[in-house]
Amino acid sequence: MKLIKADNTEATTAGITDEMGDELARIGEMAKKYGVTLRTLRFYEDKGLLSPQRDGNTRLYTHREETRLKLILLGRKIGFSLRDVKQMLDLYEPAGSNVKQLRLTLDKSEKQLARLNKQRQAIDEAIGELNDVMKVVRTKLDEQRPMPVAANG
Structure with a gap:
């Protein structure tokens, strides 16, 4: 209706x-x-x-x-x-080839990909260091636990 x-x-x-x-x-x-x-x-x-x-x-x-x-x-x-997104969106021309928009998008994408890869590397390093610290802490905790007393029989 x-x-x-x-x-x-x-x-x-x-x-x-x-x-x-x-x-x-x-x-x-x-x-x-x-x-x-x-x-x-x-x-x-x-x-x-x-x-x-x-x-x-x-x-x-x-x-x-x-x-x-x-x-x-x-x-x-x-x-x-949002500024980057707006720049890319504003270049869109429904009847045009949009070459300028596509080039800008590719340029910004390549730069962002490089930033994300650097962040990934930093995160991977931080995870490795955190795992190392946790291993040391677990070892120290294990050393602090009292040994079980053997039952006299």
Whole structure:
């Protein structure tokens, strides 16, 4: 069942669609689907990373905005700053070749990969040192335990 609203959007039982027939998601649906808070989505909007459509106070997210959110979350997961993510997203041109965007993404990705590999090396070293310390502590504890007394028979 479709209901046509005054602004030419359709409300369906499955959700809301825009005039092109694309399904729109409300902010709460987006937050739940991607495991983020409403505050996070509003923050990304304030930073210019997302620009949902508005129906009064209701934020409605298109497929484009959902894709942008996926890229933001991926960027954050791999350690990019929001500034880096925004730079990469802002270079996207729907009708263009996006060579500039792709080059920037590759450059930033190579630098981030180098940082992550350094962090991995530091973590591996810290784990090794921690294992060594724990081995020494266990040995000292074993030395402190009283020896069992043999039963006289």
